[in-house]
Amino acid sequence: MWTLSGFSDEISPDLEEQCSLVAKLGLSYLEFRSAWGTNVLDLDDAQLARAKEILDSHGLKVSSIGSPIGKIFVDEDFDAHLERARHAVDVADHFGARYIRIFSFFIREGDDPDDHRDEVLRRMRALAEVAEAGDVVLLHENEKEIYGDIPRRCVDILQSVGSPHLRAAWDAANFVQVGVRPFTEAFADIRPYLEYVQIKDAHLADGEVVAAGRGDGEVRETIRALREDGFDGFFSLEPHLSQAHSLGGFSGPELFTEAFEAFTDLLKAEGIEYR
Numbered sequence: 001m002w003t004l005s006g007f008s009d010e011i012s013p014d015l016e017e018q019c020s021l022v023a024k025l026g027l028s029y030l031e032f033r034s035a036w037g038t039n040v041l042d043l044d045d046a047q048l049a050r051a052k053e054i055l056d057s058h059g060l061k062v063s064s065i066g067s068p069i070g071k072i073f074v075d076e077d078f079d080a081h082l083e084r085a086r087h088a089v090d091v092a093d094h095f096g097a098r099y100i101r102i103f104s105f106f107i108r109e110g111d112d113p114d115d116h117r118d119e120v121l122r123r124m125r126a127l128a129e130v131a132e133a134g135d136v137v138l139l140h141e142n143e144k145e146i147y148g149d150i151p152r153r154c155v156d157i158l159q160s161v162g163s164p165h166l167r168a169a170w171d172a173a174n175f176v177q178v179g180v181r182p183f184t185e186a187f188a189d190i191r192p193y194l195e196y197v198q199i200k201d202a203h204l205a206d207g208e209v210v211a212a213g214r215g216d217g218e219v220r221e222t223i224r225a226l227r228e229d230g231f232d233g234f235f236s237l238e239p240h241l242s243q244a245h246s247l248g249g250f251s252g253p254e255l256f257t258e259a260f261e262a263f264t265d266l267l268k269a270e271g272i273e274y275r
Contacts, residue, residue, distance in 0.1 A: 004235050004237070004264075006027065012253065013034070016054055021257070033066030062096065103143050128163040144177050151175070170196070174202075197233070223266065242255055
């Protein structure tokens with residue numbers, strides 16, 4: 001049975017409001033990216049404690065820490081960022097989360113990403129070592145404008161680092177936005193590393209983000225293939241139906257609910273059970 005989650009800060013900046021809707025929709029997990037307008041890695045000890053209390057009061061767990069690790073330029077200082085990654089492991093432990101979402105560094109406009117391969121791999125190996133020490137799994141998201149934005153470079157990272165503590169978070173909309181047909185052109189290569197699925201869709205023509213199944217993200221084909229090969233993991237709603245920017249997005253309660261219903265309608269139509 002597949003487990004649903006979601007970037008609940010797309011509902012509201014207020015964590016109580018986030019949790020109320022997530023629980024109302026029948027979810028048992030959320031993906032923690034921010035609360036009270038503050039990124040999860042920047043919450044102080046008191047806020048982290050309060051967040052855990054709120055989650056517990058709603059019977060909710062954290063599927064993944066939606067961190068911004070790797071969302072700096074590849075030529076920016078890495079030492080401080082690596083320390084931030086260690087803090088992310090502590091935050092994951094605080095919430096009992098096994099996964100931390102990360103990225104593979106922005107590339108300056110005009111640069112060839114392949115020219116930065118060695119530095120990206122050095123950094124990703126260092127991050128994987130932090131994850132191994134903390135017994136967590138880093139999920140590399142195929143964000144646009146980073147090194148790992150196209151399937152070839154995503155596979156390069158995952159294969160070259162070769163760590164069970166660095167796996168793939170699949171984001172169909174992000175692939176669409178770099179001109180890739182996700183299932184047709186990426187799924188077979190990335191599937192050996194795929195451990196977590198983010199649910200959003202987009203149009204190839206203009207990159208507009210839409211609810212699952214309403215764009216060119218080949219969501220239906222992907223979930224069929226995952227069902228057939230026995231995938232058993234998280235599917236995390238990241239709708240971006242109202243706003244999208246480099247550090248996240250927003251939908252609001254109504255559009256988040258619409259995104260939830262669009263995806264669960266697909267699951268029901270395919271006869272796939274979820275919780």
